[in-house]
Amino acid sequence: xxxxxxxxxxxxxxxxxxxxxVAAAAQMDPDVHVLVAGSxxxxxxxxxxxxxxxxxxxxxxxxAYANWLAEDVAPLVVKLAPGYSHxxxxxxxxxxxxxxxxxxxxxxxxxxxxxxxxxPDTFVRPIYAGNAMAxxxxxxxxxIVTIRPTNFKAAAGGGSAPIEKIAGTGAxxxxxxxxxxxxxxxxxxxxxxxxxxxxxxGLQSGENFKMLESLADKLGAGLGASRAAVDAGxxxxxxxxxxxxxxxxxxxxxAIGISGAIQHLAGMKDSKTIVAINKDEEAPIFQVADYGIxxxxxxxxxxxxxxxxxx
Amino acid sequence: xxxxxxVKRVIDYNVxxxxxxxxxxxxxxxxxxxxxxxxxxAVEEAIRLREKGLATEVIAFSAGPAQxxxxxxxxxxxxxxxGVLVQTDAELQPLAVAKLMKAVVDKEQPGLVIxxxxxxxDDSNQTGQMLAALLGWSQGTFANKLNLADGSAEVKRxxxxxxxxxxxxxxxxxxxxxxxxxxxYASLPNIMKAKKKxxxxxxxxxxxxxxxxxxxxxxVEEPPKRKSGIKVKTVAELVEKLRNEAGVI
Numbered sequence: 001x002x003x004x005x006x007x008x009x010x011x012x013x014x015x016x017x018x019x020x021x022v023a024a025a026a027q028m029d030p031d032v033h034v035l036v037a038g039s040x041x042x043x044x045x046x047x048x049x050x051x052x053x054x055x056x057x058x059x060x061x062x063x064a065y066a067n068w069l070a071e072d073v074a075p076l077v078v079k080l081a082p083g084y085s086h087x088x089x090x091x092x093x094x095x096x097x098x099x100x101x102x103x104x105x106x107x108x109x110x111x112x113x114x115x116x117x118x119x120p121d122t123f124v125r126p127i128y129a130g131n132a133m134a135x136x137x138x139x140x141x142x143x144i145v146t147i148r149p150t151n152f153k154a155a156a157g158g159g160s161a162p163i164e165k166i167a168g169t170g171a172x173x174x175x176x177x178x179x180x181x182x183x184x185x186x187x188x189x190x191x192x193x194x195x196x197x198x199x200x201x202g203l204q205s206g207e208n209f210k211m212l213e214s215l216a217d218k219l220g221a222g223l224g225a226s227r228a229a230v231d232a233g234x235x236x237x238x239x240x241x242x243x244x245x246x247x248x249x250x251x252x253x254x255a256i257g258i259s260g261a262i263q264h265l266a267g268m269k270d271s272k273t274i275v276a277i278n279k280d281e282e283a284p285i286f287q288v289a290d291y292g293i294x295x296x297x298x299x300x301x302x303x304x305x306x307x308x309x310x311x
Numbered sequence: 312x313x314x315x316x317x318v319k320r321v322i323d324y325n326v327x328x329x330x331x332x333x334x335x336x337x338x339x340x341x342x343x344x345x346x347x348x349x350x351x352x353a354v355e356e357a358i359r360l361r362e363k364g365l366a367t368e369v370i371a372f373s374a375g376p377a378q379x380x381x382x383x384x385x386x387x388x389x390x391x392x393x394g395v396l397v398q399t400d401a402e403l404q405p406l407a408v409a410k411l412m413k414a415v416v417d418k419e420q421p422g423l424v425i426x427x428x429x430x431x432x433d434d435s436n437q438t439g440q441m442l443a444a445l446l447g448w449s450q451g452t453f454a455n456k457l458n459l460a461d462g463s464a465e466v467k468r469x470x471x472x473x474x475x476x477x478x479x480x481x482x483x484x485x486x487x488x489x490x491x492x493x494x495x496y497a498s499l500p501n502i503m504k505a506k507k508k509x510x511x512x513x514x515x516x517x518x519x520x521x522x523x524x525x526x527x528x529x530x531v532e533e534p535p536k537r538k539s540g541i542k543v544k545t546v547a548e549l550v551e552k553l554r555n556e557a558g559v560i
Contacts, residue, residue, distance in 0.1 A: 069477065070440065070443075070450055070452070071449055071450065071479075074444065092471050093453065093468075093469070093470040093471045094470075094471075096436050096452070096453075097440065097450070097452050097453070098440075099440075100405070100436070100437035100438075100439075100440035100441045100444070101440045101441070101443060101444040101450065102444075103406065103437070103441065103444075104406060104409060104440070104441035104442075104444035104445050105444045107406075108406075108525065109404060109405075109406050109524075109525035109526045110405070110406075110435070110437050111526065112434065112435045112436055112437060113434065122529065126434065126534070127337075127432065127433050127434055127531070128322070128328045128337060128431070128432060128434070129328075129431065129434065130534055131327075131328040131330075131337075131534065132328055132330050132337050132531050132532065132533065132534065133531065133532045133533070133534050134528055134530075134531050135528070135529040135530045135531075135532075136526045136527065136528050136529065137526065137527045137529055138525065138526055138527075139525060139526075139527065140525055173480070174448070174449040174479060174480050175449045175450075175477055175478070175479040175480070176477065176478050176479075177475075177476075177477055178465070178476035178477055178478050179475075179476050180470075180472070180473065180474065180475045180476065181473050181474040181475075181476075182472040182473040182474075183472060183473040191471075195559070195560070219560060227489065230489075230490070231489065231490065236473055236474075237455065237469045237473070237474065237488070237489075237490060238469070238470070238471060238472055238473045238474075243431065243434065244349075244428070244429055244431075244488075244489065246471075251559045252553065252557070252559040252560065262327075263324070263431075269537060272557075272559065273553070273557040273559045274537075274540070275549065275553070281542075286540075286542070287537075287539065288537045288540075289540050290540035290541070290557065291540055291541060291542075291543055291549055291552055291553070291557075292540060292541070292542045292543070293542070293543055293544075293545075293546070293549055294542060300546055303546040304546050304549070304550070307546050307547060307549075307550040308550060308560060
């Protein structure tokens with residue numbers, strides 16, 4: 001039986017992590033369908049059809065799906081699910097919100113944040129902030145799985161799957177969307193950036209984050225932060241990297257003024273190369289860093305900005 | 312309006328986890344246990360609603376072994392009014408907990424349920440959403456701010472791109488994110504008072520809930536270790552390594 005990937009999108013194209021979800025789904029079954037629900041989802045459906053490995057796109061047009069309210073999207077997925085062996089979503093804020101609602105309505109378990117597909121019914125997932133890896137097997141007829149996008153190489157583009165239009169299920173009237181306060185940034189999105197510059201409490205103020213912005217801009221990097229920096233109000237919540245924030249695995253992660261609590265390490269320790277800049281040489285961040293510099297970040301970062309600018 | 316909050320007993324967030332040598336799980340013997348930090352935020356939010364006169368009673372729910380009474384006591388010391396424990400030594404997965412909570416919700420008829428968005432042990436992030444589904448209620452997940460008015464709740468949610476505002480009908484399930492509030496510490500007099508507050512103990516059977524796990528844990532292993540790196544003395548040396556050794560800039 002086929003796998004259904006439920007795709008989030010912005011009205012123009014599906015999120016980049018859908019290509020990772022498709023890659024993961026293809027390891028469960030080669031027949032991968034993608035559900036694109038929305039109002040005016042046509043363009044997004046086309047972008048899904050272009051992902052290699054996708055065999056069919058289901059486009060559900062309904063005003064109720066415009067803002068991804070779980071109360072309205074879940075019934076659609078539940079209606080489609082009996083035709084599938086698996087329902088897969090990326091473990092982002094949309095997938096985490098909707099997938100468990102779908103699972104409970106189907107009376108099945110959910111496998112959260114799978115990082116590896118061992119076999120169609122067996123998955124590896126991190127527990128305890130990634131300090132242990134559990135291999136779990138599902139006996140449910142329909143398996144609901146959210147996948148951690150950074151652990152699956154995105155499926156390539158260039159495909160041309162057929163798009164089938166399907167009927168929506170309407171609005172249940174339980175919830176309505178009011179609006180969003182989104183962080184505006186020209187920088188690469190944190191979870192897909194090749195380089196991430198992250199700051200912690202050591203920055204001492206939101207004002208000082210400007211220094212990291214200028215380093216990030218020189219490197220073409222995304223900007224992240226530790227929970228401490230977010231809680232202190234230096235930067236918005238969507239900057240948070242860690243167990244309960246975003247998980248990143250860039251080629252280069254530069255941790256500046258971050259001590260390296262296990263909850264933070266959980267969100268970045270799969271990065272290819274890690275650099276730590278911290279004045280405390282005992283800081284746990286140095287235990288995972290490939291390159292560490294002990295010293296005053298307010299001296300080191302400006303030097304670093306200058307050095308990377310020089311080719 | 313009653314408010315039900317769920318509190319899970321987990322390994323304290325400061326404890327370094329050790330995987331058991333036989334790969335069946337993690338070591339929990341002689342390890343400090345505490346209330347899941349996200350659930351502390353849930354308890355705090357519920358108490359604030361009562362203090363504002365928006366809630367009449369705060370009920371702390373837990374499920375698991377007898378020791379979960381301690382976790383409920385912590386909630387009672389923070390200010391919850393009474394506790395309900397569904398006592399079992401069986402392994403409980405999120406769907407089973409959601410079903411147990413539904414049974415208690417059917418009995419107690421709260422107008423609002425608040426749970427942590429995620430427990431720091433299994434990191435599932437499922438129970439609140441599952442409970443909302445089973446009850447046919449709305450869900451305000453990853454809440455950064457909660458306002459109640461006229462049979463509905465305005466929830467500011469922490470999402471990938473920043474914050475999102477939704478309006479949901481009550482009754483509803485709220486799951487807490489980190490910035491919703493800062494939980495209070497229980498004062499000594501309140502800890503003493505909490506000892507006299509009632510905790511009702513129920514069994515999964517009497518609630519008619521089958522808690523058998525749906526996911527079988529085949530093994531639990533240590534994550535791969537990162538090789539320890541080196542300390543460099545200067546920024547010039549760092550940039551040279553990043554360019555020529557790691558090749559990442």
